Amino acid sequence: MGCSERPKGAILLGLLLLTLAEIVVGRFVVEKNSLRVLSPDSIKGTHDSAIGNFGIPQYGGRMGGTVVYPRDNRKGCKSFDDSGISFKAKAGALPNFVLVDRGDCFFALKVWNAQNAGAAAVLVADDLDEPLITMDSPEEDGASARYIANITIPSALIDKSFGEKLKKAISEGDMVNVNLDWREAVPHPDDRVEYELWTNSNDECGVKCDMLMEFLKDFKGAAQVLEKGGYTQFTPHYITWYCPQAFTISKQCKSQCLNHGRYCAPDPEQDFSTGYEGKDVVLENLRQLCVFRVANETKKPWVWWDYVTDFQIRCPMKEKKYNKECAEQVINSLGLDLKKIEKCMGDPEADSDNPVLKEEQDAQIGKGSRGDVTILPTLVVNNRQYRGKLEKGAVLKAICAGFEETTEPSVCLGGDVETNECLENNGGCWQDKAANITACKDTFRGRVCECPVVNGVQFKGDGYRSCVASGPGRCRINNGGCWHESRNGVAFSACVDNEEGKCTCPPGFKGDGVNSCEDIDECKQKKACQCPECSCKNTWGSYECTCGGDLLYIRDHDTCISKTTEVKSAWTAVWIILIALALAAGGAYVVYKRRLRSYMDSEIRAIMAQYMPLDSQNEVPNHVDEDRA
Structure with a gap:
């Protein structure tokens, strides 16, 4: 949120969570890998290092390199380009592992700067004499999010004394060669890997929510292949908090919690006055848990991946669709039993424990080698918390490292984990079987439901429930x-x-x-054949009217007339027209003859007057031009 003031409600919720932290002290386990020094002999040996919670650790493998300690910018807080330093190894040489000191800036920024200068891995030397800690990424804001998501090299924290030994050897001119080894970072007791993902249905918590949603879409195909083949056993989990007894009647706890303060989640927008509330998130988390349980009962636990990815696409908070109605549409489209899911969810308003959510809170407490789950998202593989970037390739490598040697499935050996998800139940997308048209598209990120374009005609709709042809030519495709x-x-x-x-x-x-x-029965509705002599017969899409006796039906006027009357009337009209035309022609001929005779008489009289003037003719019109000589 930058430098903007945090809403008062969010501050109170923060105090509640701090109170909870004081009541229950979490046990955080630092996940380690092995760092073995090969040379020089003076410091040869094996040491522990703590895996960074970002970047991509090489689970199941190891990496060799030469340790270098920069002359300047030894804490790595500035770009090495400013000092003209490059850690890119020359052809044929071992990769360079850059050693930097702890302090002054975020761990992730140190690793990012070294990666940009060509480092293959980063070792951070602690500046305190203390047990190893996990290097975590900072709370992502706009600036840090850009580089945290793009860190692709592994990193590890080493203790202060070991760091001093490495620095001394380098300063004396020794070549320090080491191996980073992650082969024992994940236990691999048998030929099946058990892993769990602590996740959340909230999609309005910023960069981390966006990263989690992107991972779910990317990893879905691989997860379903592993699960369908029986190679893995996956379990989703959801973190909730409880509201301390003293605050259960507060406005904040009532809006953020279910079951009278027993199960709570922070407000999605960190603003109690607008948008969705924390209890909305808890309710959807509960629904997703029950989706998994019902799907698991039908021996198809992988359907959970379809539900959560479809839900985030179809029911996002940003579009105000994060609700029960939208969730049930997704459930129905996947063929899940809605009544069983509702029974599993129970009554969220009851003043008693919810069995499903209570089990989740108990599971948050670490057992055996696994620490408490306190951050989101958290991936646990064979009861060991995964460290590193939540990215498909990196996570798949960690899961595959959990198989006993020689028992890895072919998807781990070949890296080909894609499958055509449209083959089963059409991927839950819209389909017109008659026209062999589907909205399901199989991509490297899993299937998407998107209305198709067929023969130049665009189908429009949500891709899940409906797709309708639109525009010119639409009637040619399945009408x-x-x-x-x-x-x-x-x-x-x-x-x-x-x-x-x-x-x-x-x-x-x-x-x-x-x-x-x-079909509309126009006869029954008395919309046709209304004349007294008419009789009506309904036909498919139309009607027929007939008239009794010697009558003929005229549809345009909805009336019956006599057939003979019509004939007589028609001939009478014809004779009248013919007689009128004849009279008109005769009259015109008489007028024409009279005018012609009058004109001829005047012309003859004028000619004769020139040669034989009449006594009674005072003046004869002169038909000669006036200017003639």
Whole structure:
């Protein structure tokens, strides 16, 4: 949240968690690997080092290199590029392990700067005489998140005295060769690996939530292959806290907890006045636990991976879909028994222990070689907490290191853990079996449900429950997903070829246009054949009207008329028209003749007047041009 003021409610919840920390002292176990010095002889031997909680440890393997101690920037808090220092090994030489001192900046930043300068691994020498601790990554903000996610080299913390020995040998000009060994970092007692992931359904906690959600999607395919083959036994877990008795009636505990303060989670947005509450997260965590239990009862525990990845895609907090209704849609799409899941969840408002959540709180306490689970996310392999980046390749390497030698499955030896998840139940995606169209796409990150494009026609929808063809040409593909039917050579369709992609029953039918269109009985509804002499017969998609006796039905006027009357009337109209045309033609001819005769008479009289003037003619029109000589 940068430098912004933390909401008061979040401060109170922090105090509650501090109170809880005082009540229950956690036991944190430092996971170690072996560091063996090969030369010089003066410091040869094997030492413990603590695996860093970031980067990618080489679980199940080992790495050899030469230790170098920089002249400047010995704490590694600044970029080595500024000093012109490069740790990139020359061709044919051993990789360089950079030794830096603890202090002044985050462990992860030291490793990041050394990696950028070409280091193959980083050793951090403690500056205190104390037992080894785990180098953790800082709370990611915008700046640190960029480099923490990109650290790909292993790192380890060594104690102060051993660090001094390494520095002295290097200063005396000795070549210090070491081996980092992770082969015993994960126990491998038999041919099956048991691992668990402590996770959370909250997707609004910033960078760590984004990283966890991304890992779940990436690792799903590998996890399901291992589980289906019987190579692993996976169990998901969820961290909850309880509200101290003195605060159970407070507004904050009521909004963050279920079962009267017994099971709590921090507010997703760290703001009690808006958005989702902590108890919403606990409730969804409980649902996901029960999804796993019900799926496990049906011998398909890997369905949990489908549920959590589908839920984060379809029901995110950012879109205000993080709720029971959306969760149940995902459950139904995966074919899980909703009633069994609800029975497993029990009553979240009861003033009593919830068996499922109580079991989770008990499991948080470390047993044997495993420490208490106090951070999210936490991966435990063969009862040993995983250290390093939560990334598919790194985690798979750690799980494969947990198999007894020579019993590793082929997926560990070949690295090919992908499978076509669309082959079983169509991946839980939408499918039109009749048209052989599916929204399921198998990718290297697992299957995605995405409406397809078929023959240039785009299908639109959520990809899980529905996909509908839209735009021009949609009716050519399975009638656009609309109702259609043929009877006796007559076909009707509810598909309208337009951009909206709606299905509308054609005239003469009623219905939703998708699942059905039922014939409208126009006769029963008295919408047709209303004339007294009419009789109505319903047909599929239309109707027929007939008239009794010597009557003919006129559909446009919904009336009956006599067939003979119609003939007589028709001939009368024809004769009237013919007589009118004849009279008009005769009249026009008479007028024409009279006008022609009048004109001819005037012309003849004018000509004759020039040669034989009449006594009674005072003036004869001159038809000669006036300017003629």
